[in-house]
Amino acid sequence: MRSLRIFLARLRAFFSLRKAGAELDEELETHLSLLTERFVRQGMEPEEAAATARRQFGNGTMLRERHREARSFVSFAVLWRDVRYGARLLRKGPGFTAVAVISLALAIGVNTTIFSLARQLLYERLDVWHARDLRLLAWTGSRGHVVVHDMWGNWNDLADGRVASNVFSYPVYEQLKADNRVLDDLFAFKDTSMNSTVGGEAQRVQAEMVSGNYYSAPTAPPQLGRSIQPSDDSTPGQGAVVVISYGLWEREFGRSPAALGQIIKLNDVPLTIVGVNPRGFTGAGSTLSSPDVFVPLAMQPLVAPGMLYGTDDPSLLANTSEWWLNVIGRVKRGVSEAQAQAALNTQLAAIVRATMPVPPGAEIPYLELGDGSRGLFEQEREYVKPITVLTTLVGLVLLLACANIANLMLARGAQRQREMSVRMALGSGRMRIVRQMLAESLLLAALGGTGGLLAGYFGGNAIPKLMENTWQRSSLHIDFNWTVFAFTAGITILTGVLFGLAPAFAAARSEVALGLKETAKTTPRRRRGMGGKALVGFQIALSTLLVIGAGLFIRTLAGLSAVDVGFRTDHLLLVEIDPPVSRYPGGEDIMLHRRLEEKFATIPGVELVSATAAAYLADGSLRMDFAPQGKTYDRNESPLEDFNLVGDRFFATMGIPIVAGRAFGPQDTRSSATVGSSTRAWHAHGFPARIRSENFSEPA
Amino acid sequence: MANGGAVYSGKSEVLQGTLDLMVLKTLHALGPLYGFGIARRIEQLSEDVLTLNEGEVYTSLLRLKQQVWIDSECETSENNREARFYSITGRGRKQLAVETENWERIAGVIGRVLWLERQG
Numbered sequence: 087m088r089s090l091r092i093f094l095a096r097l098r099a100f101f102s103l104r105k106a107g108a109e110l111d112e113e114l115e116t117h118l119s120l121l122t123e124r125f126v127r128q129g130m131e132p133e134e135a136a137a138t139a140r141r142q143f144g145n146g147t148m149l150r151e152r153h154r155e156a157r158s159f160v161s162f163a164v165l166w167r168d169v170r171y172g173a174r175l176l177r178k179g180p181g182f183t184a185v186a187v188i189s190l191a192l193a194i195g196v197n198t199t200i201f202s203l204a205r206q207l208l209y210e211r212l213d214v215w216h217a218r219d220l221r222l223l224a225w226t227g228s229r230g231h232v233v234v235h236d237m238w239g240n241w242n243d244l245a246d247g248r249v250a251s252n253v254f255s256y257p258v259y260e261q262l263k264a265d266n267r268v269l270d271d272l273f274a275f276k277d278t279s280m281n282s283t284v285g286g287e288a289q290r291v292q293a294e295m296v297s298g299n300y301y302s303a304p305t306a307p308p309q310l311g312r313s314i315q316p317s318d319d320s321t322p323g324q325g326a327v328v329v330i331s332y333g334l335w336e337r338e339f340g341r342s343p344a345a346l347g348q349i350i351k352l353n354d355v356p357l358t359i360v361g362v363n364p365r366g367f368t369g370a371g372s373t374l375s376s377p378d379v380f381v382p383l384a385m386q387p388l389v390a391p392g393m394l395y396g397t398d399d400p401s402l403l404a405n406t407s408e409w410w411l412n413v414i415g416r417v418k419r420g421v422s423e424a425q426a427q428a429a430l431n432t433q434l435a436a437i438v439r440a441t442m443p444v445p446p447g448a449e450i451p452y453l454e455l456g457d458g459s460r461g462l463f464e465q466e467r468e469y470v471k472p473i474t475v476l477t478t479l480v481g482l483v484l485l486l487a488c489a490n491i492a493n494l495m496l497a498r499g500a501q502r503q504r505e506m507s508v509r510m511a512l513g514s515g516r517m518r519i520v521r522q523m524l525a526e527s528l529l530l531a532a533l534g535g536t537g538g539l540l541a542g543y544f545g546g547n548a549i550p551k552l553m554e555n556t557w558q559r560s561s562l563h564i565d566f567n568w569t570v571f572a573f574t575a576g577i578t579i580l581t582g583v584l585f586g587l588a589p590a591f592a593a594a595r596s597e598v599a600l601g602l603k604e605t606a607k608t609t610p611r612r613r614r615g616m617g618g619k620a621l622v623g624f625q626i627a628l629s630t631l632l633v634i635g636a637g638l639f640i641r642t643l644a645g646l647s648a649v650d651v652g653f654r655t656d657h658l659l660l661v662e663i664d665p666p667v668s669r670y671p672g673g674e675d676i677m678l679h680r681r682l683e684e685k686f687a688t689i690p691g692v693e694l695v696s697a698t699a700a701a702y703l704a705d706g707s708l709r710m711d712f713a714p715q716g717k718t719y720d721r722n723e724s725p726l727e728d729f730n731l732v733g734d735r736f737f738a739t740m741g742i743p744i745v746a747g748r749a750f751g752p753q754d755t756r757s758s759a760t761v762g763s764s765t766r767a768w769h770a771h772g773f774p775a776r777i778r779s780e781n782f783s784e785p786a
Numbered sequence: 787m788a789n790g791g792a793v794y795s796g797k798s799e800v801l802q803g804t805l806d807l808m809v810l811k812t813l814h815a816l817g818p819l820y821g822f823g824i825a826r827r828i829e830q831l832s833e834d835v836l837t838l839n840e841g842e843v844y845t846s847l848l849r850l851k852q853q854v855w856i857d858s859e860c861e862t863s864e865n866n867r868e869a870r871f872y873s874i875t876g877r878g879r880k881q882l883a884v885e886t887e888n889w890e891r892i893a894g895v896i897g898r899v900l901w902l903e904r905q906g
Contacts, residue, residue, distance in 0.1 A: 091854060113821060113870055114844065120822045121840070144839025153848055 190534020193487030195541020220458030527586030654741030
């Protein structure tokens with residue numbers, strides 16, 4: 087209580103030091119002159135009187151100095167002396183200094199990097215107005231029974247035999263939007279990649295097709311031009327406009343305002359650039375990176391036509407069986423989440439019954455409202471577990487670093503106990519010694535913190551580089567996060583300072599003579615020895631844990647690279663080709679692929695070339711209803727199976743052996759008998775024994 | 787060696803504590819005074835037994851003020867000078883009572899000890 091009052095008084099005085107100093111000067115001046123007058127009245131000569139007054143008053147300079155010190159926390163000169171002394175000591179023990187600083191720097195740097203990464207991947211919200219209020223529409227249904235069969239987008243097989251997805255058909259979206267009373271406006275979007283021509287140069291771009299009301303929330307104004315408006319999205323095929331991302335604008339147009347009005351082609355369809363998104367805007371799909379271009383959904387029949395098997399009409403806008411569109415809404419004030427979900431679910435059921443044939447036994451999907459503040463949040467499935475493991479590990483590293491620092495500081499303190507006792511014996515104040523130790527600890531912390539800042543900064547830049555590959559721009563960037571840095575730096579530095587001060591307090595408390603005697607005889611003190619031992623034990627336990635963890639991790643990694651995936655993974659190169667449908671309609675695209683195969687095969691060093699619709703282990707698969715020959719195809723009964731469309735030399739190229747029958751050849755054409763092949767496992771399980779031939783029929 | 791922390795514990799640095807007590811008592815007995823007045827009063831009472839650097843009075847006043855045992859105010863003194871007048875606060879009175887009792891007890895103990903020594 088008492089020390090708190092003094093602290094507050096000093097704090098107040100700290101902000102009025104100069105004023106207080108001037109007032110004191112005046113007060114002392116008055117006192118001296120009064121004293122002089124008094125001596126003059128007693129009959130002294132003025133000069134003698136002044137000298138006597140000064141003598142009786144004492145040393146005014148020292149008095150002022152002491153006042154200043156008492157008023158403020160510590161004078162700058164004293165602090166500077168402490169820092170210089172600390173620096174000298176650190177230089178004298180380079181080993182200790184290096185170990186402590188490196189420990190601090192590594193702990194702070196690594197933790198800052200990994201925590202920033204985790205934060206960015208899992209906790210960042212979309213950079214839009216009130217992202218917290220966004221709700222992503224999704225649905226679940228029983229696998230094999232749900233009425234939705236054709237999907238372009240994410241689906242998730244849940245553990246309980248259900249499937250979950252977040253795609254809807256365009257007619258369903260339109261109806262939901264029209265009937266919606268429980269959410270603020272619903273908007274729709276679809277992320278896909280497209281062929282583009284920007285400035286005469288072909289490139290693959292990420293595109294987001296968006297509904298006309300996509301930009302209606304009062305979010306940041308466009309960097310340039312305008313955003314997409316409802317009028318752009320009113321008539322299918324009309325609205326040939328595109329808004330580009332800040333990234334594309336910077337990359338392709340050098341941030342020139344002349345980008346506005348220029349034409350870029352998407353799948354050979356010319357579109358006019360009308361705007362540039364603000365920096366930091368990543369679209370509604372992802373928080374990690376922005377699609378390069380944004381086009382109205384009305385342009386889908388032209389810019390993304392016929393992307394689906396079994397549809398002749400390039401437009402998906404009237405298609406009721408194909409579900410492909412992501413829908414996000416905003417919570418409405420006064421409507422609870424449960425109410426909104428129930429209402430939307432009822433609407434969805436009615437719309438599905440009205441727009442799709444629902445055979446008996448088929449199940450209507452059940453609508454669920456999910457968090458939309460992170461968009462589709464696709465990274466969640468992939469990264470939650472590894473990031474959790476990673477943060478736990480680096481958390482342990484942080485703990486270990488703290489133990490390291492604590493132990494180092496304790497050892498150092500024990501070493502210097504004698505010095506402290508000597509200083510106490512010479513009359514040094516306790517606060518003075520504590521202050522000295524504090525200065526040293528803080529100096530060390532500043533060095534370590536600077537190192538950590540650098541390590542964190544470069545670590546944040548290095549991680550995306552490590553994840554980069556040759557054919558994709560790394561879209562991930564880790565923003566250096568000051569909050570995270572402050573947290574890790576704070577924890578480690580606090581540990582250092584606390585343990586740095588502990589010996590000082592101990593020395594200050596203990597009897598001077600005892601300290602001198604004990605260290606002179608170098609008798610280890612029991613209590614301190616115990617504390618140190620416990621710390622060492624803790625450090626060893628933690629290190630063991632981390633080493634074992636790292637060992638297991640490396641083993642897993644080695645095991646993964648040794649897994650037999652069923653084809654030869656060595657000397658295999660993957661090229662992705664997606665010719666625009668408008669130029670290569672059905673049939674011609676096959677010819678194109680044939681020609682490309684032949685051309686590629688002539689390149690020296692290329693052994694075999696084959697086309698494939700789904701590249702294995704390359705993040706994609708195709709699924710289709712399937713019925714073996716002899717069984718009638720039933721849309722609701724036949725199981726969904728993985729399938730692939732491949733070129734003639736596919737099996738040879740991939741090194742997949744043919745166990746029975748033959749591989750495909752040039753004789754297998756459009757007009758010949760339809761043929762296929764199956765995996766051995768599937769052959770054993772899925773095929774009725776009597777038709778173990780190579781033929782199966784594709785569903786019409 | 788003066789040290790900031792120990793003064794207020796009032797156990798080790800007896801002399802300084804004594805000066806603080808004297809200043810506090812003076813303000814209690816005579817009412818608001820300025821620094822020069824306090825020095826004169828202590829000089830008068832100590833009758834040359836204590837030699838005091840008068841500047842120390844100001845250090846003492848600062849310490850007391852930080853404890854909020856005294857308060858200060860600028861006023862015009864009798865010879866028309868601007869001067870800072872110090873007065874005791876309620877909290878200061880309480881502290882004075884405590885310190886006085888303490889002092890008397892210690893003085894009593896020391897007195898008894900010395901008296902016994904003389905006897906022996």
